[in-house]
Amino acid sequence: MKRILVTGGAGFLGSHLCERLVASGSDVLCVDNFFTGNKENIKHLLGHPHFELMRHDVTFPLYVEVDEIYNLACPASPVHYQFDPVQTTKTSVHGAINMLGLAKRVKAKILQASTSEVYGDPEVQPQSEAYWGRVNPIGIRSCYDEGKRCAETLFFDYWRQHHLRIKVARIFNTYGEDAAR
Numbered sequence: 001m002k003r004i005l006v007t008g009g010a011g012f013l014g015s016h017l018c019e020r021l022v023a024s025g026s027d028v029l030c031v032d033n034f035f036t037g038n039k040e041n042i043k044h045l046l047g048h049p050h051f052e053l054m055r056h057d058v059t060f061p062l063y064v065e066v067d068e069i070y071n072l073a074c075p076a077s078p079v080h081y082q083f084d085p086v087q088t089t090k091t092s093v094h095g096a097i098n099m100l101g102l103a104k105r106v107k108a109k110i111l112q113a114s115t116s117e118v119y120g121d122p123e124v125q126p127q128s129e130a131y132w133g134r135v136n137p138i139g140i141r142s143c144y145d146e147g148k149r150c151a152e153t154l155f156f157d158y159w160r161q162h163h164l165r166i167k168v169a170r171i172f173n174t175y176g177e178d179a180a181r
């Protein structure tokens with residue numbers, strides 16, 4: 001049975017991912033500091049023998065044994081990520097460093113939930129992966145956009161330098177029901 005860590009697992013996307021992974025027969029460790037997520041999103045999974053919840057902030061190191069990591073922890077909506085912009089950048093950058101360090105130690109595969117915001121305010125529509133974006137490092141959205149860009153840099157450098165098995169998914173705006181509907 002695969003042991004899978006989902007950071008931000010009590011959030012909107014993370015709770016659906018936890019649900020899917022538990023249903024597919026994996027052992028899921030959901031880590032969240034409940035800044036924007038809440039237990040309501042995962043209440044249907046609490047008590048499941050293959051689901052575990054841990055309150056933890058990814059800006060601090062985490063020592064667990066897992067086979068795969070999905071790094072989703074980060075507030076996603078502007079009102080939330082602009083509430084404490086320094087913490088937002090720390091969550092993306094320190095969070096990526098801590099999760100990549102963990103992946104390196106335990107030789108886990110790791111996925112980063114990145115964003116279409118890495119393209120900034122783009123001049124081309126639609127954006128292709130070859131497009132590097134038109135970005136602003138000093139605006140009020142930069143804590144999110146630049147944090148996610150730096151996280152992507154870290155992921156690709158861990159791949160080149162340490163041969164980590166990485167995936168980076170640039171998610172575009174997503175909507176839907178809460179997992180615990």
Ligand SMILES: NC(=O)c1ccc[n+]([C@@H]2O[C@H](COP(=O)([O-])OP(=O)(O)OC[C@H]3O[C@@H](n4cnc5c(N)ncnc54)[C@H](O)[C@@H]3O)[C@@H](O)[C@H]2O)c1
Nearest residue numbers: 008010011012013033035036037057058073074076173174
């Ligand atoms: N929803 C979208 O449209 C969208 C689009 C692009 C990218 N993304 C990315 O997908 C991921 C999930 O987005 P979402 O829509 O589910 O957002 P969300 O705010 O519902 O979930 C984020 C989760 O991360 C947790 N979190 C925040 N900071 C943390 C920290 N320091 N330590 C531990 N947990 C922390 C929150 O409590 C929450 O449960 C985010 O990384 C986001 O940037 C989402």
